[in-house]
Amino acid sequence: MTDPREFIHRLPKAELHLHIEGSLEPEMMFALARKNGIALPYASVEAVRAAYDFSDLQSFLDLYYAGAAVLRTERDFYELTAAYLRRAIADEVRHAELFFDPQTHTARGVPLAAVFAGIAGALRQARAEHGFSGRMILCFLRHLSEAEAFATLDAALPLRAEYAGLWIGVGLDSGELGNPPEKFAGVFARARDLGLRVVAHAGEEGPPAYVRGALDALEAERIDHGVRAEEDPALLRRLVETQTPLTVCPLSNLKLRVVKDLREHNLARLLRAGLCVTLNSDDPAYFGGYLNANFIAAAEALALSRDELAALARNSFRASFVSEAERRPWLDEIDALAAR
Numbered sequence: 001m002t003d004p005r006e007f008i009h010r011l012p013k014a015e016l017h018l019h020i021e022g023s024l025e026p027e028m029m030f031a032l033a034r035k036n037g038i039a040l041p042y043a044s045v046e047a048v049r050a051a052y053d054f055s056d057l058q059s060f061l062d063l064y065y066a067g068a069a070v071l072r073t074e075r076d077f078y079e080l081t082a083a084y085l086r087r088a089i090a091d092e093v094r095h096a097e098l099f100f101d102p103q104t105h106t107a108r109g110v111p112l113a114a115v116f117a118g119i120a121g122a123l124r125q126a127r128a129e130h131g132f133s134g135r136m137i138l139c140f141l142r143h144l145s146e147a148e149a150f151a152t153l154d155a156a157l158p159l160r161a162e163y164a165g166l167w168i169g170v171g172l173d174s175g176e177l178g179n180p181p182e183k184f185a186g187v188f189a190r191a192r193d194l195g196l197r198v199v200a201h202a203g204e205e206g207p208p209a210y211v212r213g214a215l216d217a218l219e220a221e222r223i224d225h226g227v228r229a230e231e232d233p234a235l236l237r238r239l240v241e242t243q244t245p246l247t248v249c250p251l252s253n254l255k256l257r258v259v260k261d262l263r264e265h266n267l268a269r270l271l272r273a274g275l276c277v278t279l280n281s282d283d284p285a286y287f288g289g290y291l292n293a294n295f296i297a298a299a300e301a302l303a304l305s306r307d308e309l310a311a312l313a314r315n316s317f318r319a320s321f322v323s324e325a326e327r328r329p330w331l332d333e334i335d336a337l338a339a340r
């Protein structure tokens with residue numbers, strides 16, 4: 001198999017950094033807006049796509065939250081998730097730990113139970129029909145207060161038994177600058193005490209100090225993005241030593257102007273320096289590509305070798321929250337493919 005695209009396609013992969021609301025394609029946005037009687041500030045699907053020209057994270061988040069307003073019912077969350085899972089399965093993604101932003105929806109009067117039930121319903125169906133392995137990670141919006149994060153966690157806890165094995169952890173997302181991890185130390189401590197896994201966005205637009213804060217104040221087990229950690233050599237050494245994964249999102253970083261050109265992206269340097277780097281799609285409907293598109297773009301821009309592509313796929317399972325026994329068959333499959 002000499003074609004790198006074919007190799008990428010056939011690699012079993014895990015997706016660890018995907019906001020389910022960020023998989024809302026404009027066509028579905030229009031269909032749900034019509035169904036739910038919600039006015040969109042765009043005349044057409046093409047006009048929506050044309051608006052996806054971002055200058056930074058906040059300029060994207062403004063559209064992302066506006067788009068998410070079309071999601072109202074359990075069925076809407078089910079359809080959204082099912083559509084993502086169809087694309088993931090087509091990309092040979094075997095396992096996904098999906099982020100969702102309950103506060104975006106509860107603030108509009110959508111019941112938290114509808115959000116959980118819709119996403120979980122699609123995950124259970126994909127497990128039954130395709131053997132797809134899916135989990136849910138509830139993200140707190142960091143531009144809101146810690147008290148609001150606590151209220152969200154408290155509201156979700158009564159649902160825990162119903163979604164045992166699916167809802168496995170909490171994360172931290174939204175506008176990073178001015179909202180350091182330390183702001184959420186209390187709610188993350190509570191989540192850890194409850195046995196939830198913890199991850200956090202850090203070092204996307206924020207400085208290396210935010211990555212340190214996510215590690216020290218939140219005890220984050222993975223750092224989402226983390227690319228700015230490179231500015232702090234001691235921090236990089238720590239990340240190599242602890243093998244704390246960075247869930248890197250190349251097309252997102254390009255669209256949000258974290259990097260000017262993918263050829264300048266540091267993911268290959270980080271990987272070659274011994275960090276546990278994974279590739280992910282973040283908000284693929286907004287950034288122009290799902291997981292394989294991110295692999296292909298990174299491979300072409302950075303001349304990633306077959307061994308490096310296989311290492312990225314292996315890292316995705318190593319960094320995931322599945323058991324050793326669950327990840328073994330996927331790792332064996334990668335080894336077999338890489339040996340050909």
Ligand code: ADE
Binds near residue numbers: 173204283
């Ligand atoms: N929410 C959705 N995508 C995000 C990103 N890339 N950074 C922070 N918050 C987000």
Ligand code: ZN
Binds near residue numbers: 017019173201
């Ligand atoms: Zn993200």
